[in-house]
Amino acid sequence: MGAMSSSLTVPARPDDPMTADQPASRVLVLGGDGYLGWPTALHLSRRGHQVGVVDSLCRRQYDVEMGVESLVPIATMERRVQAWTEVTGLAIAAYVGDMTDPDFVATTLADFRPDAVVHFAEQRSAPYSMIDRAHAVYTQVNNVVGTLNLLYAIAEVDPDIHLVKLGTMGEYGTPNIDIEEGFIEITHRGRSDVLPFPKQPGSFYHLSKVHDSHNIAFAARTWGLRATDLNQGIVYGQETPETTLHPDLSTRFDYDAVFGTVLNRFVVQASAGYPLTVYGKGGQTRGMLDIRDTLACVELALSNPAAAGEYRVFNQFTESWSVMDLAQMVVRATGDRIRIEAVPDPRVEDEDHYYRAAHTKLLDLGLMPHLLSESLVRSLLAVAERHAARIVPAAIPPTVDWRRTGSRVGAA
Amino acid sequence: MGAMSSSLTVPARPDDPMTADQPASRVLVLGGDGYLGWPTALHLSRRGHQVGVVDSLCRRQYDVEMGVESLVPIATMERRVQAWTEVTGLAIAAYVGDMTDPDFVATTLADFRPDAVVHFAEQRSAPYSMIDRAHAVYTQVNNVVGTLNLLYAIAEVDPDIHLVKLGTMGEYGTPNIDIEEGFIEITHRGRSDVLPFPKQPGSFYHLSKVHDSHNIAFAARTWGLRATDLNQGIVYGQETPETTLHPDLSTRFDYDAVFGTVLNRFVVQASAGYPLTVYGKGGQTRGMLDIRDTLACVELALSNPAAAGEYRVFNQFTESWSVMDLAQMVVRATGDRIRIEAVPDPRVEDEDHYYRAAHTKLLDLGLMPHLLSESLVRSLLAVAERHAARIVPAAIPPTVDWRRTGSRVGAA
Numbered sequence: 075m076g077a078m079s080s081s082l083t084v085p086a087r088p089d090d091p092m093t094a095d096q097p098a099s100r101v102l103v104l105g106g107d108g109y110l111g112w113p114t115a116l117h118l119s120r121r122g123h124q125v126g127v128v129d130s131l132c133r134r135q136y137d138v139e140m141g142v143e144s145l146v147p148i149a150t151m152e153r154r155v156q157a158w159t160e161v162t163g164l165a166i167a168a169y170v171g172d173m174t175d176p177d178f179v180a181t182t183l184a185d186f187r188p189d190a191v192v193h194f195a196e197q198r199s200a201p202y203s204m205i206d207r208a209h210a211v212y213t214q215v216n217n218v219v220g221t222l223n224l225l226y227a228i229a230e231v232d233p234d235i236h237l238v239k240l241g242t243m244g245e246y247g248t249p250n251i252d253i254e255e256g257f258i259e260i261t262h263r264g265r266s267d268v269l270p271f272p273k274q275p276g277s278f279y280h281l282s283k284v285h286d287s288h289n290i291a292f293a294a295r296t297w298g299l300r301a302t303d304l305n306q307g308i309v310y311g312q313e314t315p316e317t318t319l320h321p322d323l324s325t326r327f328d329y330d331a332v333f334g335t336v337l338n339r340f341v342v343q344a345s346a347g348y349p350l351t352v353y354g355k356g357g358q359t360r361g362m363l364d365i366r367d368t369l370a371c372v373e374l375a376l377s378n379p380a381a382a383g384e385y386r387v388f389n390q391f392t393e394s395w396s397v398m399d400l401a402q403m404v405v406r407a408t409g410d411r412i413r414i415e416a417v418p419d420p421r422v423e424d425e426d427h428y429y430r431a432a433h434t435k436l437l438d439l440g441l442m443p444h445l446l447s448e449s450l451v452r453s454l455l456a457v458a459e460r461h462a463a464r465i466v467p468a469a470i471p472p473t474v475d476w477r478r479t480g481s482r483v484g485a486a
Numbered sequence: 487m488g489a490m491s492s493s494l495t496v497p498a499r500p501d502d503p504m505t506a507d508q509p510a511s512r513v514l515v516l517g518g519d520g521y522l523g524w525p526t527a528l529h530l531s532r533r534g535h536q537v538g539v540v541d542s543l544c545r546r547q548y549d550v551e552m553g554v555e556s557l558v559p560i561a562t563m564e565r566r567v568q569a570w571t572e573v574t575g576l577a578i579a580a581y582v583g584d585m586t587d588p589d590f591v592a593t594t595l596a597d598f599r600p601d602a603v604v605h606f607a608e609q610r611s612a613p614y615s616m617i618d619r620a621h622a623v624y625t626q627v628n629n630v631v632g633t634l635n636l637l638y639a640i641a642e643v644d645p646d647i648h649l650v651k652l653g654t655m656g657e658y659g660t661p662n663i664d665i666e667e668g669f670i671e672i673t674h675r676g677r678s679d680v681l682p683f684p685k686q687p688g689s690f691y692h693l694s695k696v697h698d699s700h701n702i703a704f705a706a707r708t709w710g711l712r713a714t715d716l717n718q719g720i721v722y723g724q725e726t727p728e729t730t731l732h733p734d735l736s737t738r739f740d741y742d743a744v745f746g747t748v749l750n751r752f753v754v755q756a757s758a759g760y761p762l763t764v765y766g767k768g769g770q771t772r773g774m775l776d777i778r779d780t781l782a783c784v785e786l787a788l789s790n791p792a793a794a795g796e797y798r799v800f801n802q803f804t805e806s807w808s809v810m811d812l813a814q815m816v817v818r819a820t821g822d823r824i825r826i827e828a829v830p831d832p833r834v835e836d837e838d839h840y841y842r843a844a845h846t847k848l849l850d851l852g853l854m855p856h857l858l859s860e861s862l863v864r865s866l867l868a869v870a871e872r873h874a875a876r877i878v879p880a881a882i883p884p885t886v887d888w889r890r891t892g893s894r895v896g897a898a
Contacts, residue, residue, distance in 0.1 A: 176623075214631070215627055219626070222622055230891050251674040251681075258672070261663075266663065277704075278634075281704055285696075291686075292693060422707065
């Protein structure tokens with residue numbers, strides 16, 4: 075692309091302790107064209123790392139299948155990478171290919187020689203996985219085989235590569251006890267052991283992440299790999315200091331019932347003047363975090379790598395919110411101009427339950443959370459209003475019913 | 487096959503409470519051409535059930551790939567089914583196809599209309615799954631997708647079909663606390679819940695069973711399916727009252743390092759006059775059971791079906807044995823004519839550990855165990871001696887190394 079020698083218009087941030095104290099590392103961001111992968115790649119690039127992105131571009135194909143688009147327009151991956159170099163003078167290497175292709179995975183690692191890989195490259199929608207049998211099987215094969223190929227490639231190319239894998243808080247479900255970070259000490263009939271925290275995932279997507287977690291833990295134990303599993307909460311927000319540098323650097327903003335996360339969906343409903351649709355009682359409580367905290371957490375994991383043979387789990391969220399409390403905050407942020415409407419819950423889940431989950435490990439490493447506030451909601455409302463003409467209201471009501479084995483969705 | 491009207495030379499066993507008290511049910515045995523699936527099908531047929539077997543015949547292809555054969559010759563599936571009718575007058579329906587083909591699974595269930603399915607149709611060797619990346623991926627895709635297809639087919643054809651699924655005690659690993667049957671009550675920070683027992687499986691095969699267990703539990707909860715997960719120990723033995731009725735009814739006897747289970751392997755080594763190769767210290771302790779108890783356990787699960795929406799786990803074994811204790815019993819059964827040789831453990835596992843696992847649920851349902859004895863070992867030695875000319879000694883030493891990502895095995 076020839077832009078490597080262009081002037082550096084945006085310097086690396088001067089408050090960055092890493093550029094001062096730590097050598098830059100080579101980081102491959104798998105799923106680097108996605109909602110979180112792309113901003114993560116930019117963040118790490120600006121912080122001085124040599125960054126490569128790997129993506130099959132399948133997320134864009136899901137849009138075509140669902141008949142919906144990101145509320146905020148996004149540039150092609152080729153243009154994104156070019157724009158990044160134009161704006162910052164920094165280069166990002168791009169690899170287009172599928173993680174389920176073992177040769178692609180191995181040759182990409184051998185070519186880029188990363189110190190770490192950040193693995194976002196999975197189908198990440200629970201409703202998408204619950205559309206029907208084909209989508210359930212696709213989700214589990216895509217996610218599990220991609221991760222297996224990655225584990226083998228790391229073991230064969232360089233077992234010292236630190237795997238930072240995106241899992242989900244949804245792996246735990248909603249047990250009636252406090253959720254710990256990956257492991258729990260159990261005392262039973264007079265003996266004790268620290269064991270993997272029991273998992274009760276609520277969709278074939280969430281199940282695929284549980285399968286991954288077990289596979290990764292085994293590979294770390296058996297081959298001495300270094301692995302960090304980030305059990306992430308629900309992410310909200312769309313802007314980061316890097317994506318706002320140029321319109322072609324924007325990341326996705328999904329508000330549809332299949333790929334949109336709850337707060338983003340409420341914001342778009344509010345912006346379009348529709349009632350906020352709460353599933354069931356709204357007592358469903360989940361860990362949540364700001365998109366900027368996702369980037370910070372990934373960086374903290376990279377800066378403090380797992381030991382050889384270590385499989386560790388960080389619960390990556392900053393606050394717990396119930397769906398109803400979120401809806402009420404959005405109502406307040408609009409000056410009470412909209413209302414809340416309960417709709418039947420399309421998911422099979424507890425609508426009212428105990429929820430308390432530990433999330434201290436990333437704080438201990440130095441995470442400074444951006445907590446959710448009405449002003450953050452108003453900034454999201456402003457994003458939605460800028461792109462109001464692109465809202466397709468029909469995309470918001472739930473279409474995938476957990477209780478059925480086949481739902482009609484999207485363009486079909 | 488026209489044999490339905492032949493004379494009934496072997497009656498249903500008169501001591502069978504089921505034929506007296508319970509209506510015959512329609513049972514489909516998936517993996518019905520395999521080591522355990524075939525004897526299970528015969529057992530259920532003789533006990534008055536209408537039985538169908540489903541198999542892709544892939545186990546026979548693994549033999550070709552590994553360059554080894556069952557020690558006891560086995561007839562083709564077509565001939566087996568025909569022989570069963572000739573000997574007993576009972577018919578078994580046979581379906582040849584692959585569980586990863588969703589249309590085959592759904593049409594087979596719709597055609598046979600079972601009351602229950604017994605699901606043995608998985609790649610079941612830990613070493614096979616650890617040969618290399620391709621075999622790991624094959625094992626997980628084959629097992630997980632086959633089971634997903636089955637769950638969808640049950641939900642769509644008839645959600646009342648009772649799924650009896652073969653899992654493994656190896657799902658639990660070797661925790662430092664007592665292993666319970668599927669679930670454990672955990673008290674933590676003043677609160678309690680009954681949660682899935684934490685899993686620490688030791689191979690990509692064992693992991694595939696953990697993935698299945700999570701998927702099945704979810705399907706039961708979400709779609710109201712009835713599911714029994716039989717977490718089975720290591721099975722030994724080769725003869726059942728049905729398989730010995732005619733040579734063409736024999737089931738497999740695997741003694742090779744990839745598919746042979748530990749006691750069968752020791753028996754063949756002893757029979758051929760080789761030392762018994764114990765991996766490492768030999769303190770590895772596992773739940774074990776006689777092949778005849780497998781049949782009884784499956785039948786007990788079928789006779790006492792899970793409730794709608796229930797996912798339950800039975801630990802299906804009768805005794806715990808360490809590898810070294812097994813070897814010493816085989817030495818004694820030969821009159822101390824052979825010796826034990828420690829070889830480096832090709833697996834990554836604790837060679838000396840705590841092991842105590844509950845197994846009361848099947849006993850409570852009426853299981854009368856066949857415990858392991860020197861006389862049982864001597865009967866296995868007699869089987870091995872009858873077929874001594876077929877032993878390929880080169881097939882016995884371990885070839886698959888857990889610590890490597892690629893091992894050379896078999897005919898290659």
